[in-house]
Amino acid sequence: MNVSLFDLKAQNGALERELEEAFLRVLRSGHFILGPEVDRFERALAEFTGAKHALGVSSGTDAILVALMALGIGPGDEVLCPSFTFFATAGCVARVGAKPVFVDSCPVCFNLDVRDAARRITPRTKAIIPVHLFGQMAEMEGVLELARQYGLRVIEDAAQAMGATYRGKQAATLGDFGTISFFPTKNLGALGDAGAVVTNDTALFEKAKILRTHGMEPKYYHHVIGGNFRLDALQAAMLSVKLPHFNGYTAARRRNAALYAERLSALPNVTVSKHENCGSQRATPERAEALRKVAATGKRWSHDLYLPGVAPERDSIWNQYTVRLAEPGRRDALRAHLTARGIGSEIYYPLPLHEQACFAHLGHKPEDFPCAHRLAGEVLSLPIYPEIPAEQIEQVCAVIAEFLQA
Numbered sequence: 001m002n003v004s005l006f007d008l009k010a011q012n013g014a015l016e017r018e019l020e021e022a023f024l025r026v027l028r029s030g031h032f033i034l035g036p037e038v039d040r041f042e043r044a045l046a047e048f049t050g051a052k053h054a055l056g057v058s059s060g061t062d063a064i065l066v067a068l069m070a071l072g073i074g075p076g077d078e079v080l081c082p083s084f085t086f087f088a089t090a091g092c093v094a095r096v097g098a099k100p101v102f103v104d105s106c107p108v109c110f111n112l113d114v115r116d117a118a119r120r121i122t123p124r125t126k127a128i129i130p131v132h133l134f135g136q137m138a139e140m141e142g143v144l145e146l147a148r149q150y151g152l153r154v155i156e157d158a159a160q161a162m163g164a165t166y167r168g169k170q171a172a173t174l175g176d177f178g179t180i181s182f183f184p185t186k187n188l189g190a191l192g193d194a195g196a197v198v199t200n201d202t203a204l205f206e207k208a209k210i211l212r213t214h215g216m217e218p219k220y221y222h223h224v225i226g227g228n229f230r231l232d233a234l235q236a237a238m239l240s241v242k243l244p245h246f247n248g249y250t251a252a253r254r255r256n257a258a259l260y261a262e263r264l265s266a267l268p269n270v271t272v273s274k275h276e277n278c279g280s281q282r283a284t285p286e287r288a289e290a291l292r293k294v295a296a297t298g299k300r301w302s303h304d305l306y307l308p309g310v311a312p313e314r315d316s317i318w319n320q321y322t323v324r325l326a327e328p329g330r331r332d333a334l335r336a337h338l339t340a341r342g343i344g345s346e347i348y349y350p351l352p353l354h355e356q357a358c359f360a361h362l363g364h365k366p367e368d369f370p371c372a373h374r375l376a377g378e379v380l381s382l383p384i385y386p387e388i389p390a391e392q393i394e395q396v397c398a399v400i401a402e403f404l405q406a
Ligand SMILES: Cc1ncc(COP(=O)(O)O)c(C=O)c1O
Pocket: 059, 060, 061, 062, 085, 086, 088, 089, 131, 157, 159, 160, 180, 181, 182, 183, 193, 194, 195
């Protein structure tokens, strides 16, 4: 039996009748850009996140772009963001003419290492973009403390983490802006590209709203330059159908993660990543430093397979279930083993941003960000979509057991 990494047909097929009705409603309305469908979805999203305002935009990438533009970030400014993340985060910083200043990652939660961020602050630093990778929020207390200390703006890239919490507060609601992606494989997936910006700041919301439509206010008058970042009515209508099911999707992902953890942690040489090295990094800098040194030396870690862990006071919505194999070449060997047995997996992400050709002018060496560099060679994401049958997870675990014990 093949096991695919995603099965979008399973999720959308279950809602086919409601999605069809929503499609016909929009078709017959003749209103395809912004309008009542988008307004309705924005209200529902604001309510879901608990933020004051939500603004539907064309993608998660454009959400970051709009947020940066609304904060007035541009040439001469530096913006801190992780190296180990999807390209959009730093790409948007570069697109507004600012300089992405990369930050190393925590080897445990995969998110930005706050202590490393602190080291990279200069008088030009204007903002920080913590990315909540794979469904778990970054160490936000540390991020917000840095922001307070140095007067930085905070944009949470919550593309992968809508619904995740940190001390009970929702992703995307703690910074000046939170940005969300509704790319079809995200936990709330549209039927095409879509995204949102979330904020508690009414003045920033108004700015972002004007920027969404070419900086136009009133019609055909432009005091600022924006872009076309509008959300389609069709996508908003589809998302309105799916939003009420979001908590069910998350519950299913959590069940799937628990099943992986139960089955895989029973195997020899498998360990669950320990978060005392993560959330409390500032409290125990020596421990964090020791971890960074191990990463830099390329020494073998003590276990074969590391399962993802969730830090105290956080949770995960498990956008990805990402394991780590520390020994060089071992991750690729496991991936080949899974592929040969019809099991889908993916490497998010094989090359950290500081090593990307388009950022070569920044002059970084791979070892400048030792954890980000290592993670790119060690991570592997397994199928965890809400509708995956439990037997398929059992099958993935059996194949991994076979690999580890060979
Ligand atoms: C961390 C992160 N940021 C930004 C984005 C961009 O979102 P979109 O694909 O909707 O433009 C993604 C999407 O994959 C992402 O994973």
